[in-house]
Amino acid sequence: MIRESYPAVRRRTTGSGAAWAVLVSLLACPAMAQEEPPDLPYTAEVAPLDDSGLRATAEAVAQTIRLRERAPTDAFGLIGRVRADLPRLMEALRAEGFWGGSVAATIAGLQPDDPGLPALLQRATEPVPVVLTLTPGPRYLIGRIAIAAEPEAAAGPVREAAAASGLAEGDPARAEAVLSAETAIRDALRRSGHPLAAVAGREVWVDHDRRAMDIAWRFAPGPRATFAAPEVTGQVRTHAGLLQRTAARQIEGRDYSPAALERARRALVALGVFESVRAEPASALTPDNRLPVTFHVSERPLRAIGGTVSYETNYGLGISAFWEHRNLFGGAERLRLEAEAARLSESSFGNATYRAFATLTLPEIWRYDARLTARVGAVRELLEAYDREAILVSALAERRLSERLALQGGPLYETGRIGRYGVLEDFSLLGFVAGLRWDDTTSLLDPTSGVRAAVTATPYWSIQDGSTFTRLLAVGSTYLDVTGDARGVLALRGALGATVGATRDQITLDKRFYSGGGGSVRGYTFQSIGPRDAGNRPLGGASLMEFAVEWRQRISGPWGAVAFVDAGSVGEDSYPGSGDFRVGVGLGMRYLTAIGPIRVDVGVPLNPERGDPAYALYVGIGQAF
Known part of the structure; x- marks a missing residue:
């Protein structure tokens, strides 16, 4: 057996005498x-x-x-x-x-x-x-692999971590595979609660007679540890107590793991006030085997403005704008003022829809781990299904049960006038939203894998006549990376809705279910699917069922294309699927940007009703779902 050794590369330097000789020769021969x-x-x-x-x-x-x-x-x-x-x-x-x-x-x-x-x-x-x-000659293979612990008493954790190496006898003797196996074992030790796990030694022998590489590792896992109380540095306007509580909820007193450390970092990012958050674990444990961690943060600008522009062939232009303060009182309170004007056609701006809202988001409720979103706004809507002028107030609390699962709940109040054909009646509704939300997708605006789902139940009480009803809605979507490189993604969406405690005609017009348009079944006019009155205007329904299938394909660079099939049904009865299904198909283009894909879709209704368009064009930011 021959043990390979590689001498260090030595750089030769010219001595002072040689340098003087060169200088003299250059002076003597300037040319x-x-x-x-x-x-x-x-x-x-x-x-x-x-x-x-x-x-x-x-x-x-x-x-x-x-x-x-x-x-x-x-x-x-x-x-x-x-x-x-x-x-x-x-x-x-x-x-x-x-x-x-x-x-x-x-x-x-x-x-x-x-x-x-x-x-x-x-x-x-x-x-x-x-x-x-x-x-090249024949490729050598991995021979004997020896993995030892230092000290020997730590053999148990090292033996368990060795299973994660992914390296076996007979594999090609590639340097990258050896280093990757070493990293995998060390990371497995850290995931099992050993933050100071390190490689204590590595010896590699190349046997040319056997055409094999033998490897011997020694790993020092170090002691198991729990997280100490974290520290946060770098904040300027944000209260230190809030930041420490936010990070501590994720890690303090818990067994060390890189995943927990990343959750704490993301929790600080989710406050919305920092450009960057970096976690720096200490290089040594405290005497009681706790690991100190310091989070270094850098704050974002306090204020931001923005807006969106959208377009639909059926109704024309839509414009929205917002102004936001990200740290109103130093506790990461976010105040957002936004306004929207939609259905802006060339014929008349008087038939447009206008909305204005003010939203205040608090990251804690009396230092309790729950986020509160309070919202107040006004709307004026002149739609085919109904006309509405209303004031809306809500307060929604959200408690994260895990990184992916959240519980929501809170009251809401609406008052104003609503009706059809210009005849409006007063209404006032008091409700309470309760729901669960799951999201493990890779991106908010352009997911390539994962599942996103929400289930809500909202009971309403009419202050005018004392009637009650409950609106149930479940919406979910999943994304499958079929090609494995995020270039070909199959996206699926479904929605089920039902109303309990009232017939369709007893439900307030804007709380009925509607379908059709860019956010549901493309190719059909907004809210047009479902029962209609004698004037061919939508009446809405007591139930909803929607499905969508979309293939998203990256073409070249930032460009992509989609093909989709959407279907929807709105029924007069309270159980989903009781109405006739309408199906739309179409194609679209995507241009990927830093803030999400710019979307252009053309949908065609396959079984349109009277008054439905031959096609519909949609332009916006973000995927359709």
């Missing part, structure tokens, strides 16, 4: 000092590899190839490049498991150390051919 040798054009190739992957690696490593056009050189520089590439290419072969391979090179058919080569190159009138020849 020589100013004259630069001419550049030498050359070609370069790797031969005779058939393995395209190994060839690409060699071409990426060899500076003779990489610098050929970017950094022209002279005859002596070319010889130096080729000589320097030989050990680089040898290391590249070994890194891929070819420990018995060899590397050679020729310049104009001669070896790089041929004494006649410099003179030949100086006389060259055509580009000089350079050939780098790699002979």
